[in-house]
Amino acid sequence: MSSSRSDDPAELLNAAQKGDRSALARLVSMVERGGDSAQEVSRVVFPLTGRATTIGITGAPGAGKSTLTSALVREMRNHHDVVGVLAIDPSSPFTGGAILGDRVRMGEHTLDEDVFIRSMATRGHLGGLSVAVPDAARVLDAVGIPWIVIETVGVGQVEVEVAGEADTTIVVVNPGWGDAVQANKAGLMEIADLFVVNKADRPGVAETVADIERMLSMRSTAQWRPPVLTAVATSGEGVEGLRSAIVEHSNWSAETGERDRRRQLRSEAELRRVIAALLVARADGVAHGERWESARSEVASRRLDPWTAASQLLD
Amino acid sequence: MSSSRSDDPAELLNAAQKGDRSALARLVSMVERGGDSAQEVSRVVFPLTGRATTIGITGAPGAGKSTLTSALVREMRNHHDVVGVLAIDPSSPFTGGAILGDRVRMGEHTLDEDVFIRSMATRGHLGGLSVAVPDAARVLDAVGIPWIVIETVGVGQVEVEVAGEADTTIVVVNPGWGDAVQANKAGLMEIADLFVVNKADRPGVAETVADIERMLSMRSTAQWRPPVLTAVATSGEGVEGLRSAIVEHSNWSAETGERDRRRQLRSEAELRRVIAALLVARADGVAHGERWESARSEVASRRLDPWTAASQLLD
Numbered sequence: 206m207s208s209s210r211s212d213d214p215a216e217l218l219n220a221a222q223k224g225d226r227s228a229l230a231r232l233v234s235m236v237e238r239g240g241d242s243a244q245e246v247s248r249v250v251f252p253l254t255g256r257a258t259t260i261g262i263t264g265a266p267g268a269g270k271s272t273l274t275s276a277l278v279r280e281m282r283n284h285h286d287v288v289g290v291l292a293i294d295p296s297s298p299f300t301g302g303a304i305l306g307d308r309v310r311m312g313e314h315t316l317d318e319d320v321f322i323r324s325m326a327t328r329g330h331l332g333g334l335s336v337a338v339p340d341a342a343r344v345l346d347a348v349g350i351p352w353i354v355i356e357t358v359g360v361g362q363v364e365v366e367v368a369g370e371a372d373t374t375i376v377v378v379n380p381g382w383g384d385a386v387q388a389n390k391a392g393l394m395e396i397a398d399l400f401v402v403n404k405a406d407r408p409g410v411a412e413t414v415a416d417i418e419r420m421l422s423m424r425s426t427a428q429w430r431p432p433v434l435t436a437v438a439t440s441g442e443g444v445e446g447l448r449s450a451i452v453e454h455s456n457w458s459a460e461t462g463e464r465d466r467r468r469q470l471r472s473e474a475e476l477r478r479v480i481a482a483l484l485v486a487r488a489d490g491v492a493h494g495e496r497w498e499s500a501r502s503e504v505a506s507r508r509l510d511p512w513t514a515a516s517q518l519l520d
Numbered sequence: 521m522s523s524s525r526s527d528d529p530a531e532l533l534n535a536a537q538k539g540d541r542s543a544l545a546r547l548v549s550m551v552e553r554g555g556d557s558a559q560e561v562s563r564v565v566f567p568l569t570g571r572a573t574t575i576g577i578t579g580a581p582g583a584g585k586s587t588l589t590s591a592l593v594r595e596m597r598n599h600h601d602v603v604g605v606l607a608i609d610p611s612s613p614f615t616g617g618a619i620l621g622d623r624v625r626m627g628e629h630t631l632d633e634d635v636f637i638r639s640m641a642t643r644g645h646l647g648g649l650s651v652a653v654p655d656a657a658r659v660l661d662a663v664g665i666p667w668i669v670i671e672t673v674g675v676g677q678v679e680v681e682v683a684g685e686a687d688t689t690i691v692v693v694n695p696g697w698g699d700a701v702q703a704n705k706a707g708l709m710e711i712a713d714l715f716v717v718n719k720a721d722r723p724g725v726a727e728t729v730a731d732i733e734r735m736l737s738m739r740s741t742a743q744w745r746p747p748v749l750t751a752v753a754t755s756g757e758g759v760e761g762l763r764s765a766i767v768e769h770s771n772w773s774a775e776t777g778e779r780d781r782r783r784q785l786r787s788e789a790e791l792r793r794v795i796a797a798l799l800v801a802r803a804d805g806v807a808h809g810e811r812w813e814s815a816r817s818e819v820a821s822r823r824l825d826p827w828t829a830a831s832q833l834l835d
Contacts, residue, residue, distance in 0.1 A: 244827040251825035265581045266702035363678055387581035472820045477807055479830040484799035492792055505787045510566035512559040515794040 214242065214249040221348045226321060229348055233291075233323050236340045247340045250347035255468075257289075257346035258455050261371030261396075262356045263364060265387060268377045269403040273438035273447075274356045278320055280441075280448045281352060285319075289345035289353045292324040293334060293367060321350060336482050338367050339475055369396030370471050372464055373454045375447075377401050378417070381409030385416035394420055397431050398454050401447060405435035429457065491518050529557070529564040536663045541636060544663055548606075548638050551655045562655045565662035570783075572604075572661035573770050576686030576711075577671045578679060580702060583692040584718045588753035588762075589671045593635055595756075595763045596667060600634075604660035604668045607639040608649060608682060636665060651797050653682050654790055684711030685786050687779055688769045690762075692716050693732070696724030700731035709735055712746050713769050716762060720750035744772065806833050 211217060214235065220228035232250075235242045262277075264270050274290060281288050325341060338355060345353050355371055357364040368374055376397040378388050388394065402413050417433045432450050436443030458464040491497065500518050503509035526532060529550065535543035547565075551558045577592075579585050589605060596603050640656060653670060660668050670686055672679040683689055691712040693703050703709065717728050732748050747765050751758030773779040806812065815833050818824035 247827050248825045252822060255822055267580065469820050472826075473816055476816060476819050476826050476829060477803065479826040480803040480806060480833060481796075481800040483827075483830050483834060484803050485796040488792065488795040488799050491795055501788055501791060504791050505784050507567060507570055510563045511787075511791050511794040512562050512798075514791060515798050518795060519798060 212242070214246045218246075218249055218253075218347065221344075224318075226318070229321060229344070230323065232344045233325070233341050236337060236344060237325050239337065243337075243340065246344065250343050253347035254343045255346070256349070257342070257351055257353050258373065259342055259371040260352065260354045260451060261368035261374040262354060262377065263368035263374070263393065263396075264377030264403075265379075266358065268379050269438050270356050270358075270377050273377055273401065273403055273436065273444070274354055276436075276438045276441050276444045277354065277447060277451075278322075280444045282320065284448070286352050287319045287350055288321070289342075289350040290320070290322040291338065291341055291345070291353065291355045292322070293338060293355065293357045293364070321345065334363050334367050335370075336475075336478050339370070339471070365392050365396060370474070372458060372467070373398045373451055375399045375401055375451070377403050378413060379404045380407045380413045385413050385420065388417075389420055394424070398429065398458075399431055399447070399450050400433040401443075402433065402435045403438050405443065406437050406440075410435055428461075428463070429454070527557070529561045533561075533564055533568075533662065536659075539633075541633070544636060544659070545638065547659045548640070548656050551652060551659060552640050554652065558652075558655065561659065565658050568662035569658045570661070571664070572657070572666055572668050573688065574657055574686040575667065575669045575766060576683035576689040577669060577692065578683035578689070578708065578711075579692030579718075580694075581673065583694050584753050585671050585673070585692050588692055588716065588718055588751065588759070589669055591751075591753045591756050591759045592669065592762060592766075593637075595759045597635065599763070601667050602634045602665055603636070604657075604665040605635070605637040606653065606656055606660070606668065606670045607637070608653060608670065608672045608679070636660065649678050649682050650685075651790075651793050654685070654786070680707050680711060685789070687773060687782070688713050688766055690714045690716055690766070692718050693728060694719045695722045695728045700728050700735065703732075704735055709739070713744065713773075714746055714762070714765050715748040716758070717748065717750045718753050720758065721752045721755075725750055743776075743778070744769070 211220075214232065217228045217232050217235075221232060232246055235246050237243075262270050262274055271292070274292070278288050278290060323341070325337065334357075342353050342355060355368065357368045374396050376388060376393045376399070378385055378400065380402060400417050402410055402417075414433050414435065421431060421433075434443060434446055434450060436447060438444065455464075458467075496518060500509065500514040504511050504514050526535075529547065532543045532547050532550075536547060547561055550561050577585050577589055586607065589607070593603050593605060638656070640652065657668050657670060670683065672683045689711050691703060691708045691714070693700055693715065695717060715732050717725055717732075729748050729750065736746060736748075749758060749761055749765060751762060753759065770779075773782075811833060815824065815829040819826050819829050
């Protein structure tokens, strides 16, 4: 276990590949923190990746995503699948975020060697969530974890983007209260490969399923019609069906070439984001010194608009 | 009215200041679209701003933010306040987003000359929401609208950030279902100046209020203790109290210097974001030509990691 005390990404990766979970956790932490060592981790793991299947899970806060993820992990374990989970928490200093999340949510799996669970906070990461998450997923991929579940909290643009950039994306809604309409508003219709109406022991399930089906009928692309499943995550009802549907979509996607097509698009989008992240780092380099202080105070006192001030600083 | 056919920001601003609502709408559209003309609008309006008070409204999808916003606008109109509303929709090509939203939600106010309502979509805007929204709010400010309500859909990191960057931020939750805990998870506790437990005709109101109060007690800063109000937006119950609380916070904030302190921080954060946005535009300039194509295919085939590829492209 002494290897996991190293700070060298290659050594840590070597240990992690041999099953050292603390080395794996250190690698993910390095990615989470960002900076030069995160980039080095990315470089080291990159050639070893591309084998894992990523599963994105998203939906409104309170929809039961964590419970469903936990139930899904249990189901996958019943099938002897090795699973990694990345739970993407907003980086709240108040909640204590990531660490608390790990313990509260996924308690039952913490002693299982074949489940690797990590909450990720990304405050301070250059480029934020959308840059950090693919890097973290690749760390799990590189050590041979075949299924990687990425659960996002919240349904903002970035979170929807992150959840949508998976091989298979699951959107979780609840019965009633216009959840289907809300999911539509939040842009979840376009990214869903599967829908799960969770908490299906509550009234209004049939209506919600019908709402989603109706909205799906309005979509022009008919290559894959997302199934609308129902589940009660707390009791495990419907979770076996969810696993089957994931496997089915995954197989379909691999066979038709859809998976490769999406991965190629993602790869390009990621490259653009990394370029932007590196440039933003250079922007922070501009935010120092006399010229910055003067621009800042000109803007604050409304003598100079931010666009003009920014252009001047960059010249 | 011929002035509003112009594309010149200064002319449009001139018309808008004289009450030409279609000129005002054009200016917001220009900001929404981004690009050079958005920057020109920003430059023209900037010196005229700083008088309006901005009110951010956020909360989980389905919490009733639009209905509450509409009820709040009605209440403010009863007090003869002139109000602007920016409803920030995710840019969904499927929902048709912004335009539909305008009509469905705010129908009752559309004939009121003293209410200006706009949904904003920001797909394609350089820098996205967090750069476009302050620019749009300043357009309304510049024409003399004293109250600007910014309603965000979704509770992602960016949306929370945008709603939090107002003079007064309102977080809307619902009774029961652990909404307070979810709000906390989404980072809403830190940004709230006021809480509203909406749909307070449902069971569980007292518990939700108590949950929020408990979480507030754990916060160290005690300069302003956010009041926890209850409301039924559909009937208007509690909305008068909400307006009073907004005015109270606004006055407190102005008198203690807290408003200026926050505005200064926002101004600096915005300048950084604009610098980043301009750099990202340069990044897009990199994403063309032979070197880009080669880097892209190296990354897609996993011969080169994105960080190394991006660094090489930028050199």
